[in-house]
Amino acid sequence: MSLQVPTMAEMIAKGESPDILFWVGCSGSFDDRAKKITKAVVKILNHCNVSFAVLGTEESCSGDPAKRAGNEFTYQMQAMMNIQILNGYEVKKIVTACPHCFNTLKNEYPELGGNYEVIHHTQLIQDLINQGKLSLEKNETFKGKKITFHDPCYLGRANDVYEAPRKLIEKLDAELVEMKRCKSKGLCCGAGGAQMFKEAEKGNKEINIERTEDAIETAAHYIATGCPFCNTMMTDGVKNFEKEDNIKVLDVAELIANAAEL
Amino acid sequence: MNIQLILFLLLSICGLGFFSYNIWKIRYNIRLGRDLNRNDKKGERLKTMLLVAFGQKKMFSRPIPALLHLCLYVAFVITQIELIEIFADGISGHHRVFSDSLGSFYVFTISFIEILSVAAFFATIIFLARRNLLKLPRLKMKEMIGWPTKDANLILIFELILLTCIFTMNGTDEVLFNRGVSHASDIQGSFGFSISSIIGPLFFDSMSNSSLFLLERMGWWGHLFMVIGFLNYLPYSKHFHILLAFPNTYYSNLEKKGKFENMESVTNEVKLMLDPSADPYAVDPNAAPPSRFGAKDVNDLTWKNLMDAYTCTECGRCTSSCPANITGKLLSPRKIMMDTRDRLVEFGEGKRKNGKEHDDGKSLLGDYITQEELWACTSCNACVDECPVNIDPLSIIIDLRRFLVMEESKIPNELTGMLTNIENNGAPWQFSQNDRLNWANEE
Numbered sequence A: 001m002s003l004q005v006p007t008m009a010e011m012i013a014k015g016e017s018p019d020i021l022f023w024v025g026c027s028g029s030f031d032d033r034a035k036k037i038t039k040a041v042v043k044i045l046n047h048c049n050v051s052f053a054v055l056g057t058e059e060s061c062s063g064d065p066a067k068r069a070g071n072e073f074t075y076q077m078q079a080m081m082n083i084q085i086l087n088g089y090e091v092k093k094i095v096t097a098c099p100h101c102f103n104t105l106k107n108e109y110p111e112l113g114g115n116y117e118v119i120h121h122t123q124l125i126q127d128l129i130n131q132g133k134l135s136l137e138k139n140e141t142f143k144g145k146k147i148t149f150h151d152p153c154y155l156g157r158a159n160d161v162y163e164a165p166r167k168l169i170e171k172l173d174a175e176l177v178e179m180k181r182c183k184s185k186g187l188c189c190g191a192g193g194a195q196m197f198k199e200a201e202k203g204n205k206e207i208n209i210e211r212t213e214d215a216i217e218t219a220a221h222y223i224a225t226g227c228p229f230c231n232t233m234m235t236d237g238v239k240n241f242e243k244e245d246n247i248k249v250l251d252v253a254e255l256i257a258n259a260a261e262l
Numbered sequence B: 001m002n003i004q005l006i007l008f009l010l011l012s013i014c015g016l017g018f019f020s021y022n023i024w025k026i027r028y029n030i031r032l033g034r035d036l037n038r039n040d041k042k043g044e045r046l047k048t049m050l051l052v053a054f055g056q057k058k059m060f061s062r063p064i065p066a067l068l069h070l071c072l073y074v075a076f077v078i079t080q081i082e083l084i085e086i087f088a089d090g091i092s093g094h095h096r097v098f099s100d101s102l103g104s105f106y107v108f109t110i111s112f113i114e115i116l117s118v119a120a121f122f123a124t125i126i127f128l129a130r131r132n133l134l135k136l137p138r139l140k141m142k143e144m145i146g147w148p149t150k151d152a153n154l155i156l157i158f159e160l161i162l163l164t165c166i167f168t169m170n171g172t173d174e175v176l177f178n179r180g181v182s183h184a185s186d187i188q189g190s191f192g193f194s195i196s197s198i199i200g201p202l203f204f205d206s207m208s209n210s211s212l213f214l215l216e217r218m219g220w221w222g223h224l225f226m227v228i229g230f231l232n233y234l235p236y237s238k239h240f241h242i243l244l245a246f247p248n249t250y251y252s253n254l255e256k257k258g259k260f261e262n263m264e265s266v267t268n269e270v271k272l273m274l275d276p277s278a279d280p281y282a283v284d285p286n287a288a289p290p291s292r293f294g295a296k297d298v299n300d301l302t303w304k305n306l307m308d309a310y311t312c313t314e315c316g317r318c319t320s321s322c323p324a325n326i327t328g329k330l331l332s333p334r335k336i337m338m339d340t341r342d343r344l345v346e347f348g349e350g351k352r353k354n355g356k357e358h359d360d361g362k363s364l365l366g367d368y369i370t371q372e373e374l375w376a377c378t379s380c381n382a383c384v385d386e387c388p389v390n391i392d393p394l395s396i397i398i399d400l401r402r403f404l405v406m407e408e409s410k411i412p413n414e415l416t417g418m419l420t421n422i423e424n425n426g427a428p429w430q431f432s433q434n435d436r437l438n439w440a441n442e443e
Helices: A008-013 A025-030 A032-047 A064-068 A072-088 A099-108 A121-130 A163-170 A207-217 A228-240 A252-259 B003-030 B042-054 B057-061 B063-092 B097-102 B104-132 B147-178 B196-204 B209-236 B238-250 B264-274 B303-311 B317-321 B333-354 B364-368 B371-375 B382-386 B393-407 B413-425
Strands: A020-023 A093-096 A117-120 A146-149 A222-225 A248-251
Touching (some): A020 A032, A072 B393, A072 B413, A093 A121, A099 A117, A117 A121, A121 A163, A146 A163, A207 A228, A228 A248, A248 A252, B003 B063, B003 B209, B003 B303, B042 B057, B042 B238, B057 B063, B063 B147, B147 B196, B147 B209, B209 B238, B238 B303, B303 B393, B317 B333, B333 B393, B364 B393, B371 B393
Parallel strands (some): A020 A093, A146 A222
């Protein structure tokens, strides 16, 4: 079944207004690995008949990397242009699979006139399961497997969301194993604060290697992530240890979509 | 007036006077920071202070040092009750002025203080061992070499001396009481204090009355002297946290940690740029000259950043949890706080001596904190989360980055590319905005 991805412009033209806007983000739109996460989210939204839309070509960078890099001008230009579009469509609720966009839209847009209810995709999927719209009963895809969850800094520490992704993993009939550094003590993957776009400063180790070691220690079969940047960093880390055959790095949305056989 | 009273008053007045002067200087320095409103949500602030500072909540993520620290903290707070009597005795010329009037409650209070003091004594010894024998990595890092290490040891030694004074005072007085010659009472007997009634006879029984009287006075004066000395040492020491932990947690950032401050000065300019009908010349003639974007020196930081710097006790939990530091990068959030304080002391001294316009040609950025340190930060908030007194090193790092980027265009090359891409294509990579929905039709 092909994906149904209505844009905001199409919806409005038809005189409809979706319940929720899916903010795809730059990674989710352009990065080959992250695009798969985006599609997994859409599969879930389609399966549950969620009324949603994307901005499509009207979407632009949230401005997060510019703000963290210290360029408030570029950030605010982006934010104000996005807010103009979002407010123009009278958007009330936004879901995104990128914790960086999530944080910026949720916490930093209000002061520039953008007030929305913003949720992370793991929170939306949890709601869908709770409402009975998505069932993972009798799924055996991950039965007996160990899954560890790597907390994205901008979801966990920055916004205190620790439970939604874990609740989803528990629904998979798999064993959730925690790394020694987890939740509020979780170690960064190394990509935040605009580090994703530059070489690391001089040191004796890459941060994603340090973090991948934590994950390998748990003997997990899957590293679950909730952020496209973390996904890249952990995937690279696993490759570095040549363990890509034993450990898969998947977004929580992909785990759920696989289990639900979507 | 007897000589003891004169000495007592002189010591107290000079000690408190000099302390007040130093507090005034620190207050002056903190107020050099830029404005920030932290007077909202008073109830939530009070709750945060009670939990984090008074209740030591965040210490307990590392239980062993937390427990040892709790011994010292509780003993320190409760021992202040004894200080009330020392002051009352000092002024009135009495000996143990509350012992008769409070009766058994007095015995209970002093006994309680003694038990806590023993716990504090052992905790102090373990702390000294952790620093000097076990050589805990986070207490031995680069930024701790020299004065910071000495400072930490000095405080612990002060505490040992102070506790020794208390037990000397109470122990010798106990033996004198046993002999019926204590100034506290005409009768013969025992104070019945939990610890000193045991160790007093054990250590001091062989001494003559006159030696005991002398030692008792030495303990009493020693205690007072240490307290006043300690008080005046605080403003120069990392140990100042025992006072500032309370206001510093009260004025905590109560927003989500991921939310960075919105720069109003930038908002105004961006609005002008985006609004085609705006008249760029319609600037309010009374408006203040445009402020500096970001922070170069301590006075560009907020007063809360500066209070943070004075509150830091250099425990290094921030640094030991920093992903950049763990992987060998130059950045240490603790050093950011120590540098900020050192620079602030220097900066404030210059302003007070040479007038408000004085410029010593130095700055926090460059002379203390390097660009390499700033660019190693992943903004992960681990340091902010770790700090037991809610210090926020990240907001200083970001403010310094802002100055580098917006005022000096000093930014790693790859990031210049990233910013250009955002400005031109609306994405940090070189993809066209028109291709943003292509994923929906790809297999």
